[in-house]
Amino acid sequence: MKRLSGLLIAFLFAIGLTPILQPVVAGAQAICAPVALVPFRGSGEPSIGATKYASVETKGWEGPTLTKLLKSLYSEHPELASTPIIEVGEAYKAVKVDQIAEIGSPFLADSPVYKSAWTGASAALKAMSDFRYASGGRGCLTTKFVLVGYSQGAMAAREVAQLQPSLVGGVYGVGDPWQQANATGVTGDGRGGTGVFRAKGVGVGAKKDAFYGLDFPKHSLCHAKDPVCDFFGAAPGFDSGPHTNYFNGAEASSEATALANIVSRYSSTPPAATKALNVSFVVDTTGSMSPYIGDARANIEAISQNVLRTSPNSKFSLVEYKDYGDPFIAQTVVPLTSDSAALANGIQGLTASGGGDYPESLFSGVVEGVRTLQGTTGTSAVVILRDAPPHDPEPWSGLSNNSVQRILLGIDPVPSADALTASGIAARFAPTDDREQGPDVGASTSPGEVAPPVTSSARLTNEPATLPSTILYDVNAAGAGSDVVGSIVDATGGRSFGIGSPQEVTTSILEAVDDASEAPVAKLGIPSIVTAGSEAVIAGIDSSGQSPLQFEFDFESDGTVDATNEDGIGAVTFASPGQYTVTLTVRDPRGRTSVTSAVVAVSAVEDYPIDESPESPNGPEAPSFGSSGSSNGGFNFGF
Helix, strand or coil, X not given: CCCCCXXXXXXXXXXXXXXXXXXXXXCECCCCCCEEEEEECCCCCCCCCCEEECCEEECCCCHHHHHHXXXXXXXXXXXXXXXXXXXXXXXXXXXXXXXXXXXXXXXXXXXXXXXXXXXXHHHHHHXXXXXXXXXXXXXXHHCEEEEEEECHHHHHHHXXXXXXXXXXXXXXXXXXXXXXXXXXXXXXXXXXXXXXXXHHECCCHHHHHHHHHCCCCEEEECCCCCCCCCHHHCCCCCCCHHHHCCCCCHHHHHHHHHHHHHHHHHHCCCCCCCCCEEEEEEEECCXXXXXXXXXXXXXHHHHHHHHHHHCCCCEEEEEEECCCCCCCCEEEEXXXXXXXXXXXXXXXXXXXXXXXXXXXXHHHHHHHHXXXXXXXXXXXXXXXXXXXXXXXXXXCXXXXXXXXXXXXXXXXXXXXXXXXXXHHHHXXXXXXXXXXXXXXXXXXXXXXXXXXXXXXXXXXXXXXXXXXXXXXXXXXECCHHHCCHHHHHHHHCCCEEEECCHXXXXXXXXXXXXXXXXXXXXXXXXXXXEECCCEEEEECCCCECCCCCEEEEECCCCCCCCEEECCCEEEEECCCCEEEEEEEEEECCCCCEEEEEEEEEEECHHHCEECCXXXXXXXXXXXCCCCCCCCCCCCCCCC
């Protein structure tokens, strides 16, 4: 099925025709869905084999406990019948609890259950990555994932949620070993209980409890005296009954409704894209541009509204440029703004005048456009509207094909405005011929005055980018696309749009902006706890762009790529404690890149010991709701 463009989808929503989402089954993704379930089975639970929930089929890796919940969800809530289930699979070990091994683990990093939960988190991230990127295009990038975890699986679900929170539509947990008493979303007779890992893991509470402050719905069910989520309230000697009897009888139906309430937040309408797109429109306003500016003037508000509809966080700026000898070389007309009316007013005020010889001060205009985008996050793009080639180099600014390309690629900083302005003022008073350019002057000018064509699109340098990059788009008339600008466009991953008439301006600008919205944006997720000598999962699956994306991880930001893959999951073991800066570069099939970095605080293993005989925070005589307050001295990690 051919992918609908972002603009077409926006148009369908605008006129009230919602695109139909086809039913999706696990392992047979037909089209991306607005929400998907990711279940994590409990300790020691196997696959139950092929299982069907309404129109969704799985291989049973959700395990026997969550199957009871999901059967009720799909049978009692037919409106959710096509909600896909993303299976974590056998890569998640879900190890059976070995109490002797747990007792013999003096530190959190040594716990077999804790390590197994991380295999689940890693496996889930890879499955989610496949769902987001495998179908190509950006359709899956709006899918929200509702994570459903039982026991050890609740630990894995929480790790994923803390690592990539913006992808998560909600977390449903049951028998959570990290439970904080009476925290947001915790429910059931054991809601006042403390999870076994939180009770025994010294110093980890603040790290793991940050989960409750994340901005998505949370629901966590705990039975009273469940030794896993109500550790201090559990009966001495380990009574596993309260932990193994979830979703029996009426509880399955009521809990399915609780889960349905989370899923329904996203199931009817795909969430709006939140990717930030920053666009500077750079317009040649010399005399011959009058008809082209007229078309943009007539349609600029529609252009900006279309962009804001598909990318609500987008901003725009407007820059005009002329040539030396004119009243100015390049200037900002509208600073970066999300106000489409301000952009429209700026376009309305543009006047086509000046010019003279065929080439214009295009490079100065591009650099001014980049300057307006500085300090932004997300994708940055400059869209040129022109009918003449640039001076290469510009004798008054020194800007050239090479220097402009380096600025756009983020290798060199933007030159100061004062420096370029001073050069422009000096050039303005240089003796010149009559510089007024009539509306019919253009491609017939002598070829000797045009910058030579460039046939190679190769990047002029292999130096790494240290600054944010900007994509260049070129909407050009009168054959201007054959000049040197084409090489810069190619190097930055943009596109050139040759137009034969003013009526093609709006369509070309819309195509350029739509293309820019698909450029890669790199995002990193860092675990809340990383210990020296233990493998850590660094996630980049919240990154966006056209598939297949290539992810390049530099775990020490030393300029060396340590891992490259297409799933966005980086595994690294830091040998010693300290602060490490991890850099992620995301590259799309056209060579467009986005770079981001994050600091990883690596702790010593000894920083997180396990206390085998923790004391209840309420004291033995002052139990909280759902906790008997018994010392539970004979119980050790039995789940």
